[in-house]
Amino acid sequence: MATKASPSKKGSSTKKGGKLVSTVALFIGVLAVGLYWVGIDSIVNGINLALSGYSGVCDQYPIAKPEGFNDSEFDYFNDPKYLQRSVELLGGAVRIPTETHDDMGPLGEDSRWAVFDEFHKYLKESFPSIYSKFKVETVNTYNLLLTWEGSNKDLKxxxxxxxxxxxTVPPDTWTQWTHPPFSGHFDGTFLHGRGSLDCKNNLIGILEALTYLIEELDFKPQRxxxxxxxxxxxISGPYGASQLAPFIEKRYGRDSxxxxxxxxxxxxxLAGTFFAHVATSEKGFANIRLELHTPGGHSSVPPDHTGVGILSEVVTDLENKNLQKPVIDMESPMASHLQCAGKHGKSLSLIVKSILLHLDLKPIKLLLRWKMKELFSLVAYLMTTTQANDVIVGGAKANALPEYSYLYTNYRVANGDTLEALNERYLKIVTGVAKKHGVGLYAFGEQLIAPTKAGYFNVTNLQPQLSPAPVSPKNDVFGKLAGAVRLTFEEFQSYPSIIVTPSLMPANTDTKFYWQLSQNIYRFAAMSGMWETKIHAVDERVEMKEHINFIFFIQTLTRVMDTYTEI
Ligand SMILES: [Zn+2]
Incomplete structure (x- = not known):
C-alpha cells in the first residue's frame, strides 16, 4: 500500500477510566432521552431485534469448500517442503530491489527502471507453469497483465x-536492519526484507496459488x-496502474x-474475536496548496501582519474551526464494521454493544459525533475527514519582509463527506482571513476576491483530488470471499471462528484506477498479525506461515469463484 495511517493512542489508562465512567453515565442519560425521543415503536423494534439475535446485522457466510476439495490438500500446504519452496520463491523476489523513488524520471530515460527487466526475467524463470498456461503481456513497458482464458465466456x-x-529504503536506515533490506533472509519464522509484506508476498503468493492449481490439480478454469x-x-501509479486499468477496460468494457x-x-x-477486515472502500484524498504573495520591504518598517503571520492565521483557523466530527454514514464500511464488532465482539460490554448495534438511531449518531474520539479513538479517524497541515514555508531573510509563503494541507476524506463540501469548508476559512487582512483570493483557477496592494492568496491542488471510493457491496461475491477466508483460517488453521467484516482502507491502493471495471472491489490480505510487522519501515518482514495462508486462500477463492455462475 502506498501510505499507512497508524491508529492514535491517547491518554493514560486512569484518565481513560475516569473519562469512560463519565462517558458511560452520559451515554445512559442520552440513551434515556433518546429512547423517549425515538418513541415506543423503536423500543419494541429494538427488543425484537435483540430477541432475533440482530439478524441481518453482520450475518456471516458459510465456509466455502471448492468442488472436489480433499482434506489431504491441507497436508500438502503444511509440508515443510512446500514451505522451503515458498521461502525460495519469495526470497528471490525480495532480493531484486525494485524500489520506486519519488523523483523517478520518465520510462526509458531514468535507468533506475531497468531493475524491472530483471524482475520480469525472475518471474518467468520461477513460474514456468504460469508462463505456459497464461498469456503474458506487458503494458507501458513494465506493467504485467497475465490472462488465463476460461472456457465459459458468459462468466465475468x-x-x-x-x-x-x-x-525506497532510505540509505541512512540500511545499517538499522537486523538483516539487510534486500537479503530475503528466512529466520525459520519470518522472511525479511523490503517488499516482503508490501507486497511481493501478494504477487508471489498469487503465482504460487495458481501454480498449485495447474501443477497439482490440473485445473482448467471456466472463468x-x-x-x-x-x-x-x-509513487501513486503514474506509469503503472493508471495505464494498465484503461487497457483492461478497453478489452473487457465497463463493469466487466x-x-x-x-x-x-x-x-x-479485537474484543476477544477474530475479525477479517475486507476493505470495501477507501478514503478520499486531497493535498491543497495555499500560496500567499505579499509586498516585500525592509523589516524595519513592517505592516502589523506579514505574509507569514497571515498564513499562520489560516493554520490556526483551519485547526480550530475546520476539524470535522466523525461522519456516521450507514452506507460506509465503517458503520458495518462497528456493527459487526457490536454483534460479535465477545469481550465488549452490553452498553458498548448496544451503542454499536444501534448506530442508525439518531441519538446514537449524535452521541458518536460528539464523543467518538473518546469512545473509539482507534476508529474515529477512519470515520472522520482528517486534516493535517504538513508543510509551511515563508520568507527568505531575517531582515526582509516575506514576499512568498505557502502551506500544504493533507485531507483524507471520509465516506459520507464529499470533495465539494471539503473545498467549501476550506475556502470559507481562507476567505475569512483574506477579507480580514484585505488580500485577494484565487481558488482553483477562479478569482474570488481581486488582488490588492496587500497581496493575494492562490489555492491549488498539489495532486488531483480523489473522492472516497465507491463502496463495494456485501453480496454473494463478498460471501464467496468470506467463505474462502473461513476455510483458510477455521479449517486449514483451526481458528475458533472468523468474523468477516467490511472495513475501510485509510490509504489508497492501485484500485483507485479500477473503479469502472467492477462493483466488487475488495482490498484484503488473508493473513493475520500484520499490525505486528513493519510495512514501509526498518525490518519489514512476513511470517511465512501467514504467507502460506494467503496462498491457500487464493487457490480456494479461485476454485470457488469458478463454480459460482451467477455473475
Ligand atoms: Zn502495497
Whole structure:
C-alpha cells in the first residue's frame, strides 16, 4: 500500500477510566432521552431485534469448500517442503530491489527502471507453469497483465492485483536492519526484507496459488483469471496502474469483472474475536496548496501582519474551526464494521454493544459525533475527514519582509463527506482571513476576491483530488470471499471462528484506477498479525506461515469463484 495511517493512542489508562465512567453515565442519560425521543415503536423494534439475535446485522457466510476439495490438500500446504519452496520463491523476489523513488524520471530515460527487466526475467524463470498456461503481456513497458482464458465466456473474469515495486529504503536506515533490506533472509519464522509484506508476498503468493492449481490439480478454469501487476504503486501509479486499468477496460468494457482483489488489511483479534477486515472502500484524498504573495520591504518598517503571520492565521483557523466530527454514514464500511464488532465482539460490554448495534438511531449518531474520539479513538479517524497541515514555508531573510509563503494541507476524506463540501469548508476559512487582512483570493483557477496592494492568496491542488471510493457491496461475491477466508483460517488453521467484516482502507491502493471495471472491489490480505510487522519501515518482514495462508486462500477463492455462475 502506498501510505499507512497508524491508529492514535491517547491518554493514560486512569484518565481513560475516569473519562469512560463519565462517558458511560452520559451515554445512559442520552440513551434515556433518546429512547423517549425515538418513541415506543423503536423500543419494541429494538427488543425484537435483540430477541432475533440482530439478524441481518453482520450475518456471516458459510465456509466455502471448492468442488472436489480433499482434506489431504491441507497436508500438502503444511509440508515443510512446500514451505522451503515458498521461502525460495519469495526470497528471490525480495532480493531484486525494485524500489520506486519519488523523483523517478520518465520510462526509458531514468535507468533506475531497468531493475524491472530483471524482475520480469525472475518471474518467468520461477513460474514456468504460469508462463505456459497464461498469456503474458506487458503494458507501458513494465506493467504485467497475465490472462488465463476460461472456457465459459458468459462468466465475468476475476482479477487479482498486486504491485511489483517496493517503497525506497532510505540509505541512512540500511545499517538499522537486523538483516539487510534486500537479503530475503528466512529466520525459520519470518522472511525479511523490503517488499516482503508490501507486497511481493501478494504477487508471489498469487503465482504460487495458481501454480498449485495447474501443477497439482490440473485445473482448467471456466472463468477467466486475470493478474494485473503495476510497477509504481508506491509513487501513486503514474506509469503503472493508471495505464494498465484503461487497457483492461478497453478489452473487457465497463463493469466487466466479477471480482477485483488487491492488497489490504488482514485478520486481527479485537474484543476477544477474530475479525477479517475486507476493505470495501477507501478514503478520499486531497493535498491543497495555499500560496500567499505579499509586498516585500525592509523589516524595519513592517505592516502589523506579514505574509507569514497571515498564513499562520489560516493554520490556526483551519485547526480550530475546520476539524470535522466523525461522519456516521450507514452506507460506509465503517458503520458495518462497528456493527459487526457490536454483534460479535465477545469481550465488549452490553452498553458498548448496544451503542454499536444501534448506530442508525439518531441519538446514537449524535452521541458518536460528539464523543467518538473518546469512545473509539482507534476508529474515529477512519470515520472522520482528517486534516493535517504538513508543510509551511515563508520568507527568505531575517531582515526582509516575506514576499512568498505557502502551506500544504493533507485531507483524507471520509465516506459520507464529499470533495465539494471539503473545498467549501476550506475556502470559507481562507476567505475569512483574506477579507480580514484585505488580500485577494484565487481558488482553483477562479478569482474570488481581486488582488490588492496587500497581496493575494492562490489555492491549488498539489495532486488531483480523489473522492472516497465507491463502496463495494456485501453480496454473494463478498460471501464467496468470506467463505474462502473461513476455510483458510477455521479449517486449514483451526481458528475458533472468523468474523468477516467490511472495513475501510485509510490509504489508497492501485484500485483507485479500477473503479469502472467492477462493483466488487475488495482490498484484503488473508493473513493475520500484520499490525505486528513493519510495512514501509526498518525490518519489514512476513511470517511465512501467514504467507502460506494467503496462498491457500487464493487457490480456494479461485476454485470457488469458478463454480459460482451467477455473475
Ligand atoms: Zn502495497
Amino acid at each position: 473474469p476475476i482479477l487479482y492485483m498486486s504491485h511489483q515495486d517496493v517503497v 477467466t483469471v486475470l493478474l494485473a501487476f503495476g510497477f509504481d504503486e508506491e 469483472l466479477a471480482l477485483i482483489l488487491d492488497e489490504g488489511d488482514g485478520i486481527h483479534e
